[in-house]
Amino acid sequence: MEVPDPAVVRRAVDGDPAAVAQVLTLIRPIAVRYSVARLGHIGVGGATAEDVAQEVCLAVLRALPRFTDQGRPFLAFVYGIAARKVADVCRAARRDRSDSVADVPDAPDLTPGPELRALTADLFAQLVRLLAQLPATHREVLVLRLAVGMTADEVGTVLGMTAGAVRLAQHRALTRLRTLAGDTLTEVNP
Amino acid sequence: MTSDGPTTPDPVEQDDRLLDAISRGAPPPPDHPADDPIAALLTGWHADVLARSQHLESTLQLTPVGPAAHDAPASPSTVAAAPIHGTAARRDRSARSPGDDLTRRLRWRPRHKAYTGAMLALVTITSGVWLGAARAQPGELMWPVTRLVHADRAEALITEREIVRTLDQVRQDLASGQHADARYHLERAAALLDAINDHETAVRLRNDIEQLRQQLPAPAPEAPTSPSAPDAYVPTDLPAPSLTVPATPAATQPTGTDPEPAADTSIQSPPALPSAEPTDLPRPTRPARPNVQPTAPQPQPSAARTSTAETDVHQQAPPARPPRPRQG
Numbered sequence: 001m002e003v004p005d006p007a008v009v010r011r012a013v014d015g016d017p018a019a020v021a022q023v024l025t026l027i028r029p030i031a032v033r034y035s036v037a038r039l040g041h042i043g044v045g046g047a048t049a050e051d052v053a054q055e056v057c058l059a060v061l062r063a064l065p066r067f068t069d070q071g072r073p074f075l076a077f078v079y080g081i082a083a084r085k086v087a088d089v090c091r092a093a094r095r096d097r098s099d100s101v102a103d104v105p106d107a108p109d110l111t112p113g114p115e116l117r118a119l120t121a122d123l124f125a126q127l128v129r130l131l132a133q134l135p136a137t138h139r140e141v142l143v144l145r146l147a148v149g150m151t152a153d154e155v156g157t158v159l160g161m162t163a164g165a166v167r168l169a170q171h172r173a174l175t176r177l178r179t180l181a182g183d184t185l186t187e188v189n190p
Numbered sequence: 191m192t193s194d195g196p197t198t199p200d201p202v203e204q205d206d207r208l209l210d211a212i213s214r215g216a217p218p219p220p221d222h223p224a225d226d227p228i229a230a231l232l233t234g235w236h237a238d239v240l241a242r243s244q245h246l247e248s249t250l251q252l253t254p255v256g257p258a259a260h261d262a263p264a265s266p267s268t269v270a271a272a273p274i275h276g277t278a279a280r281r282d283r284s285a286r287s288p289g290d291d292l293t294r295r296l297r298w299r300p301r302h303k304a305y306t307g308a309m310l311a312l313v314t315i316t317s318g319v320w321l322g323a324a325r326a327q328p329g330e331l332m333w334p335v336t337r338l339v340h341a342d343r344a345e346a347l348i349t350e351r352e353i354v355r356t357l358d359q360v361r362q363d364l365a366s367g368q369h370a371d372a373r374y375h376l377e378r379a380a381a382l383l384d385a386i387n388d389h390e391t392a393v394r395l396r397n398d399i400e401q402l403r404q405q406l407p408a409p410a411p412e413a414p415t416s417p418s419a420p421d422a423y424v425p426t427d428l429p430a431p432s433l434t435v436p437a438t439p440a441a442t443q444p445t446g447t448d449p450e451p452a453a454d455t456s457i458q459s460p461p462a463l464p465s466a467e468p469t470d471l472p473r474p475t476r477p478a479r480p481n482v483q484p485t486a487p488q489p490q491p492s493a494a495r496t497s498t499a500e501t502d503v504h505q506q507a508p509p510a511r512p513p514r515p516r517q518g
Contacts, residue, residue, distance in 0.1 A: 028247065029243065029247065032243045032246050032247055033239055033240070033243045036239050036242045036243050036246065037239045040238075040239070040242065049242070049246065050246050050249070053246065126231070127231060127232075127235045130231075142209075145209050145213060146209060146212055146213050146232060146235070146236050146239075147235075147236065147239040149213045150213075151210070152206060152209075167202050167203075167205075167206050168202060170205055170206065170209055171201060171202040171205040171206070174205045174208075174209075174228055175201075175205075177228050177231075178226065178227060178228050181227045181228055181231060182227060
């Protein structure tokens with residue numbers, strides 16, 4: 001995973017347009033992947049991963065002038081914003097059960113077909129169900145590690161943990177997932 | 191670390207390597223247990239997230255506000271459109287297109303309503319005042335408006351009232367036996383009748399006048415019979431009329447139409463009265479008519495009546511009949 005250079009971040013904070021664009025290009029995939037990994041199942045309420053990723057990018061842009069390098073890495077700053085946005089959406093989705101119906105789009109739908117969507121939705125649903133049963137820290141570690149593509153060290157800097165602690169946490173998370181998955185698998189295929 | 195011994199691999203290390211491999215998009219490490227149910231699941235999930243993210247990123251070409259052009263020159267045109275394609279654009283469109291004229295109508299309604307209400311109130315008040323004025327009677331709240339707006343009607347109303355009042359006076363006079371007063375008032379009412387334009391009212395009033403006239407003791411032919419009968423009770427009332435009467439004799443006597451002064455002077459027993467006369471209210475108007483008589487004395491038939499009024503005055507005062515020989 002590509003991490004924004006601290007020098008570029010400093011220039012972006014100072015208002016250099018080129019640096020800002022560079023930073024945004026780098027954090028956009030992070031925002032999108034994190035949102036998709038966390039919210040892939042939430043399509044209701046009009047708030048999709050697409051909207052949340054965009055909001056995260058805008059919020060990072062807006063908050064950029066306020067970012068001061070105090071030893072806390074820029075990725076942690078971005079992650080904090082993204083995590084808060086996603087949590088907001090989750091809360092709103094839990095609260096708001098209404099389903100808004102937009103106009104029928106008159107453009108070809110390029111998204112995967114119903115079969116593939118059923119399969120992935122099944123996979124997604126399965127994994128999200130499993131992830132939901134994990135402690136928050138374990139879940140975040142797995143999401144950052146797998147979906148966003150961070151290394152254990154990067155996850156450690158973002159979450160404020162040591163790399164060893166991250167490794168231990170991910171091991172515990174996987175162990176727990178294995179038992180949970182074994183249970184669900186035996187449930188499905190007795 | 192792998193050198194620690196392939197026989198007992200550290201599970202933490204093993205999982206770390208597994209996650210590294212999956213996040214790289216590579217298959218699980220060869221030393222990873224093949225029966226791990228999680229490996230395939232996580233691999234599939236990772237691939238799925240990546241696919242979705244790439245799809246999203248392709249549609250969601252985000253660029254910073256101004257300077258993005260030289261960093262992401264690939265699709266500058268989609269930049270502005272794509273982000274708005276989300277919920278915001280949909281909300282905007284749905285808010286404007288279907289209910290556009292509705293909102294305009296809603297915006298116009300309050301002003302329209304106020305205007306209509308004001309016009310309605312104005313029309314109501316105007317017509318109410320107009321109608322009230324059209325039906326107002328003298329002394330009512332709307333009477334001034336009536337005098338302003340329906341001047342002729344107001345005039346006619348006043349005249350009608352005056353006539354009615356006069357006729358009432360005539361009736362009172364008749365009841366009290368003051369025939370001269372009654373006759374005079376009757377004449378006045380008849381004169382006022384000309385000012386009334388409303389045919390119906392005019393006819394009604396004329397009938398009233400005629401009726402009252404017939405009640406009057408017609409002095410001309412049946413004078414000997416009729417006046418005597420009512421005079422039986424008159425004397426009690428006499429002092430008042432006799433006091434008021436002298437004004438006319440005083441006016442008529444000097445003209446000297448009557449040849450018998452003796453009888454008249456005998457009637458006017460109180461000579462000091464004429465000085466007291468002027469204080470009596472209705473009389474001053476009276477001489478106007480008697481004064482007319484000399485100018486057009488006897489020839490007209492109508493004058494006969496006016497002359498009878500004069501003679502009646504003489505009749506009432508004394509029970510004696512000096513005028514009768516004059517008329518006969």
